Amino acid sequence: MAELSNNLMAFTVLAYLAAMVGYAAEYAFGNRSHVGRAAARPARQLVGAGALGAAVPPPDDVVEVDRPQRDLGKIAGRIAVGLNAAGLLLHLGTLVTRAVAADRMPWGNMYEFILSVTFVGSATWLGVLSRKPAVRHLGLFVALTLVVLLGAAGLIAYTPVGPLVPALNSYWFVIHVSTIILASGILLLGAVPAAMFLIKTGYDQGKRRFPFTLGKRVPEAPALERLTFRLHAFAFPLFTFGALIAGPLWAEASWGRYWGWDPKEVWAFISWVVYACYLHARATPSVKRSTATWIALIGFATMLMNLFGVNLFFSGLHSYADPGGM
């Protein structure tokens, strides 16, 4: 079962890679962004009106030339979403087989934690997509993030299946870790529209150097900004509950104190403060939206630091490998 999980993990990454290629194809050949289309439309109608002499010609006649290309992009995009969904199912399979092999929730170590966080990110992404198909152009960047993080999980953090140490053997394990996984997954996804908002804003201001060229085909900046905020506003209370209420409650039962400035706790505190900063900045009219979004990205960097940096560089109570400790 453990081996099946590892194989499924490999297929998950492949599926996300394929989805990434699909999203990239749509990005390259496909549809212009809504802004681009809106800007192009009146001109076409004007030409059409002159040529046909009719009051309102059906626009489809005029944009005939674009058609094959546009469909190609659309098809590529749809295939990408399909592959992404397939990847999500494989991802779920990886987690379930891992859980069966270990006979517990698959959240016991860094490898499993990243698997779960990216699963939440991917699932939330498809959820957002089903409600707002217009943001599909972000898919390339979402898939890229998923592939990079999963790759890092497989290469740096892989841990063979094993049982939990007694310290993790508590119902708080399920509550604390699941809410943090949910929150981290959504914050992870929230960083994508945040970054794209900054790129798009730069592009709209006429910047044409490398990162800004990516902003050519993504949705309009205000929509990206709103999506960023809604994802963060949803994830922040979850993170608050998981890291600053459920965590300390468990720590009190397990280690005897609800807060002890363990490196993980320190960085969770830092992330919380930075995200609180983002929400305050965004609620303040005199702070520019791009400044606020930068703060959200710093928050994401602190989350990554907590996920990778703290596990790899610092040892603390959350490492579960202390000599003689429990």
Added chain:
Amino acid sequence: MTAIEDRVAPPAAPPPGPTNRVWALLRNSWRQLTSMRTALLLLFLLAIAAIPGSVFPQRPVSAEDVSRYFAAHPKLAPVLDRLGGFDVYASAWFAAIYLLLFTSLVGCVLPRLREHLRSVRMVPPDAPKRLDRLPQHAPARARPEDPAEVAKIVVATLRRRRFRTVVREQPDGGWTVAAEKGHLKETGNLLFHFALLTVLIGVGFGHWYGWHGNRLLVAGDDHGFCNTVPQYDESALGPRVDPADLPNFCLELTGFTASYQPNGTPKAFLATVAVSEDGGSPRSRSFTVNDPLRLHHADVHLLGHGYAPILRYTDRYGEQQRRVVPFLPTDTMLTSEGVAQFPDVNIDPKTDKRDEGLQVGFEGVYLPTVATDGSPRSTYPAQRAPALFLTAYRGDLGLDVGIPGSVYALDRGQLANGELKQVSGARPHELRPGQSWTLDDGTKLEFLGTEQFVTLAIRYDPTQPLVLGGAVAGLIGLMLSLAGRRRRIWFRALPGAEPGGGGTLMTAGGLPRADYPGFGDEFSRLVESTQRDL
């Protein structure tokens, strides 16, 4: 931390006098401190200031790590120490940041509380003249009912949706309905900030009135422990706690079981103790990791465990001494290090004088499961093939100097100055349980077996419920403030829509008072449902 930063224009300044200038400076500093920009800056500073605490070892977390750091960086460490780098969260600069932040917070939320209380009591203001200038408005519709009746039905619809409403009759015979909803947003926001203050106060008082201690407890009735400061290996009492205030209880470890996976990772622990509280008769209680022993005003947490070899030394006059010596684990397989010191041995019964040169000490490791390849590390944490590997020393142990030393290692100074000499071979001597070892002077050490020991943390924090309550209230406030949206809606019913002068001309407008992208949808749904109800 006000959400609307530039809300009050400062009143026209009176001509500056000397007192005025001081007053103005104070007032401006206060305004500066309570502004959102400062609050954001302080929040950021707080995040940055927290970083060193994860990079450098912290004294309250692990004093040993700090000493190791001092040994590794003899130049840098004292400088860091003076800057508070080894106790960041109790340092003056960290406190300065969060105290300023909380002052800024108080300065911001108190006026906002006053403002909010006023606006909650206030009735929604009357409709503006031109509803069509509002961000949302519905085109005029004609209704056969007369204005008063239309207003009544609109109010009923809005009330059902929990809008607070006011109906006003206008001089021109028309009626207006003003409705408002979403005060919970600001209520939640204020609740969140006051909850943060509660948490801070709770943490502060917990530090003052709480206490904790650590204790290594060996199994057996001759190793009991009573809750007094001298009996702790290490303890810290809050500034407002008197040693006499500690609750009166005694513990005795009656049993400890640990089970392991085949690969040596622990599966479960269970400690059983006999507890007597306030001099009562002992009761048997069990506890484990994640499930502490909760006593009256004290919680006992299981932190670690290990083995304590039982050793018996027979000196050159035939006197015997028995010691149970805890060996501290150094890895997950419980390879343990320790030292057994016998300062009061080899006393000549004739003179009854102790010869410091004839004290003995044994230092070494205990392996619960010896590796077959002879490596000096245990291969399994349970006692499958236990053995002690000891080196014997004779001479002055240096225990009488009065300097408190480690009870888990010999005094390196005594070894260096030759007062204490190694008297066994180059390789440590192996002892299995039940075996004995005769030293060069004919004295004998017997390894009788082992006892289990546990390390316990005993704590009391009286403000924990307050902190938890604050955190939960904060979360509720946070969710309300993020989900809530304040908005106002007005309906105007003007008479004379129909040719005969009867009927009503109805218009509506809406104003979101917060960032609310879905307001348009809500507004049109509302207008539709009033039409249905009419």
